[in-house]
Amino acid sequence: xxxxxxxxxxxxxxxxxxxxxxxxxxxxxxxxxxxxxxxxxxxxxxxxxxxxxxxxxxxxxxxxxxxxxxxxxxxxxxxxxxxxxxxxxxxxxxxxxxxxxxxxxxxxxxxxxxxxxxxxxxxxxxxxxxxxxxxxxxxxxxxxxxxxxxxxxxxxxxxxxxxxxxxxxxxxxxxxxxxxxxxxxxxxxxxxxxxxxxxxxxxxxxxxxxxxxxxxxxxxxxxxxxxxxxxxxxxxxxxxxxxxxxxxxxxxxxxxx
Amino acid sequence: xxxxxxxxxxxxxxxxxxxxxxxxxxxxxxxxxxxxxxxxxxxxxxxxxxxxxxxxxxxxxxxxxxxxxxxxxxxxxxxxxxxxxxxxxxxxxxxxxxxxxxxxxxxxxxxxxxxxxxxxxxxxxxxxxxxxxxxxxxxxxxxxxxxxxxxxxxxxxxxxxxxxxxxxxxxxxxxxxxxxxxxxxxxxxxxxxxxxxxxxxxxxxxxxxxxxxxxxxxxxxxxxxxxxxxxxxxxxxxxxxxxxxxxxxxxxxxxxx
Numbered sequence: 242x243x244x245x246x247x248x249x250x251x252x253x254x255x256x257x258x259x260x261x262x263x264x265x266x267x268x269x270x271x272x273x274x275x276x277x278x279x280x281x282x283x284x285x286x287x288x289x290x291x292x293x294x295x296x297x298x299x300x301x302x303x304x305x306x307x308x309x310x311x312x313x314x315x316x317x318x319x320x321x322x323x324x325x326x327x328x329x330x331x332x333x334x335x336x337x338x339x340x341x342x343x344x345x346x347x348x349x350x351x352x353x354x355x356x357x358x359x360x361x362x363x364x365x366x367x368x369x370x371x372x373x374x375x376x377x378x379x380x381x382x383x384x385x386x387x388x389x390x391x392x393x394x395x396x397x398x399x400x401x402x403x404x405x406x407x408x409x410x411x412x413x414x415x416x417x418x419x420x421x422x423x424x425x426x427x428x429x430x431x432x433x434x435x436x437x438x439x440x441x442x443x444x445x446x447x448x449x450x451x452x453x454x455x456x457x458x459x460x461x462x463x464x465x466x467x468x469x470x471x472x473x474x475x476x477x478x479x480x481x482x483x484x485x486x487x488x489x490x491x492x493x494x495x496x497x498x
Numbered sequence: 499x500x501x502x503x504x505x506x507x508x509x510x511x512x513x514x515x516x517x518x519x520x521x522x523x524x525x526x527x528x529x530x531x532x533x534x535x536x537x538x539x540x541x542x543x544x545x546x547x548x549x550x551x552x553x554x555x556x557x558x559x560x561x562x563x564x565x566x567x568x569x570x571x572x573x574x575x576x577x578x579x580x581x582x583x584x585x586x587x588x589x590x591x592x593x594x595x596x597x598x599x600x601x602x603x604x605x606x607x608x609x610x611x612x613x614x615x616x617x618x619x620x621x622x623x624x625x626x627x628x629x630x631x632x633x634x635x636x637x638x639x640x641x642x643x644x645x646x647x648x649x650x651x652x653x654x655x656x657x658x659x660x661x662x663x664x665x666x667x668x669x670x671x672x673x674x675x676x677x678x679x680x681x682x683x684x685x686x687x688x689x690x691x692x693x694x695x696x697x698x699x700x701x702x703x704x705x706x707x708x709x710x711x712x713x714x715x716x717x718x719x720x721x722x723x724x725x726x727x728x729x730x731x732x733x734x735x736x737x738x739x740x741x742x743x744x745x746x747x748x749x750x751x752x753x754x755x
Contacts, residue, residue: 331721350689352696352711363692391689400683401690403725403741404676408690409697410712411744412669417706417751419661426657432607432648433658433665434702435620439609440666441698445691449674454609455667464588468660479747484660486743487668490736494674 245269246382249282251300252291255353256328260291263361263386275300281307287382289347290327290337297327298336305341324375330367330402333395338371345370345379348398352409361386367393367401418480425475450494457491502526503639506539508557509548512610513585517548520618520643532557538564544639546604547584547594554584555593562598581632587624587659590652595628602627602636605655609666618643624650624658675737682732707751714748 247269250257257272264270273281275292281304288308292300304325326345327337338344346369351359366383368390370376376392383390393401416437420430443452456464465488472481504526507514514529521527530538532549538561545565549557561582583602584594595601603626608616623640625647627633633649640647650658673694677687700709713721722745729738 331724350693352693352700354700357700359696365689365692389689389692393685397683397685399724399728400680400685402721403728404680404685404690405693406712406725406741407672407679407737408676408694410710410714410748411740412672412694413697413701413706413710414714414744414748415664415669415672416701417710418747419665420706422664423657423661426654428650428654428657428661430705432622432646433661435622435646436607436609436662437665437669438698438702439616440670441695443609443611443614444670444673445695448687449670449677453667453670453674455663457667457671464659467588467656468663471656471660479743479750480664483668483743483747484663486736486740487671490675490740491667491671493736 246287246385247271247282247285248287248289248382249273249285250289250291251275251278251281251304252289254291254293255355256349257289257291258355259351259353259359259361260289260328260349263364267385268382278303278307283308286323287347287379288323288325290325294329294332297329297332298340301325301327301337301344302340309341324370324378326375326379330398330405334369334371335395343371343375345375346393346395346398347379347383348393350401350405362388365389365391367391367398369394369398415483418483422475422480453491453495455491457488458495460492460496503544503642504528504539504542505544505546505639506530506542507546507548508532508535508538508561509546511548511550512612513606514546514548515612516608516610516616516618517546517585517606520621524642525639535560535564540565543580544604544636545580545582547582551586551589554586554589555597558582558584558594558601559597566598581627581635583632583636587655587662591626591628592652600628600632602632603650603652603655604636604640605650607658607662619645622646622648624648624655626651626655672740675740679732679737710748710752712748714745715752717749717753 245268249271250261251273252275261270261272288304290297290301324343324345325341326347328347330348334346348367349364351364364387366387368376368379380390472484502525506528507518508530509532518527518529545561547554547558581600581602582598583604585604587605591603605624606621608621621644623644625633625636637647729741
């Protein structure tokens with residue numbers, strides 16, 4: 242039987258908990274609380290630092306110190322091959338690369354909530370390594386849980402993060418605005434949910450550019466004008482501003498067809 | 499055996515085709531091309547006008563003329579109880595209410611694509627009638643295909659339509675913008691799809707206000723500043739404008755917590 246790769250996940254928040262679950266049965270995995278580092282193993286192949294962005298450098302430093310100083314002096318530590326990698330999309334590798342010889346990034350692009358089951362094999366994982374060897378080994382480990390493994394340096398992760406702010410955080414905020422707008426007329430967001438779900442399913446199949454619907458893509462200026470008049474009467478001028486900006490943006494992209 | 503309600507659906511586009519399918523087996527339903535009105539029945543209980551907004555008045559007028567003049571003179575027509583209703587969210591009832599005694603609106607809030615199967619029982623249907631009797635009878639017919647039947651006058655339908663522009667058309671456009679933004683860095687929209695799908699699933703369960711994530715709701719000004727700097731370097735100034743407007747909108751709504 243092939244020896245399982247040994248992984249210590251430091252951090253017991255959403256990402257740490259889900260990564261632990263994703264690796265269960267596929268690696269010899271151990272979840273370690275970041276405050277105390279209780280139960281940290283000295284002989285792991287990979288140490289994944291799943292803590293808040295602000296704490297990544299500090300916790301990585303503690304793990305590195307533990308491995309390279311404490312272990313080295315007490316146990317004559319020889320695990321020179323171990324990797325320390327953080328799991329953050331927004332933190333550059335440079336934040337930890339001076340702390341330890343073999344560092345990397347192991348970034349799952351997903352929104353994790355406690356108690357929500359996920360199909361890990363569908364989650365894309367983005368890998369960066371301080372060396373080609375680290376990148377290669379992190380890629381092999383990533384392939385244990387998903388087929389969607391990509392190289393992404395800090396610049397590409399930033400681009401992905403910005404795109405996900407538009408695609409997820411901002412889309413969700415538009416849903417919140419529509420919930421707010423409906424509530425003002427005694428209507429419920431539940432009425433919109435089936436339409437939203439179908440819009441999402443469509444974006445799962447085809448390019449959202451090709452799937453665009455609504456008055457703007459039809460250049461239906463009569464409806465747009467009527468909506469703008471209604472929104473101008475709304476107590477919050479921001480809704481009209483957002484309507485105009487996004488309508489213009491759609492018209493601009495769909496006029497040269 | 500109870501007699502089935504008889505429905506003629508005029509218009510063979512997306513909405514007409516899907517309404518026909520939704521009623522199959524539940525009503526005596528007939529789908530009629532709007533150009534020729536071939537196969538229009540003189541004895542139906544309901545005539546649903548599913549044509550483009552611009553054609554609603556003209557087609558409704560032709561159906562009304564056929565029923566009240568042609569049929570009356572030739573067949574001594576006595577179907578005084580028949581209803582003519584359009585299926586548009588954006589068209590007021592007043593566009594057809596002067597043409598015929600019993601008019602209404604039968605508006606399914608969903609995005610229909612040919613060839614895409616839908617669970618009709620989840621689609622909300624919004625009803626308006628020129629009289630309480632018409633509204634009541636349209637409601638009974640709507641309940642044949644869905645439990646989600648609501649009263650909505652033209653003003654409420656307009657509010658729903660504006661909300662659905664934000665929730666669906668604009669959300670989809672944000673996905674198109676993120677696809678465009680990723681393409682500029684050689685990244686694929688496929689990488690974002692699992693995250694988008696999970697964001698959608700979350701909005702299907704909880705209030706989008708409560709489910710808001712991202713740098714804006716965390717008031718993470720360092721990340722926001724870094725994204726704005728990156729977007730300022732983008733060739734299209736619109737992306738930065740949208741980022742700023744939606745970020746401000748999120749911060750404003752989540753600061754008073």
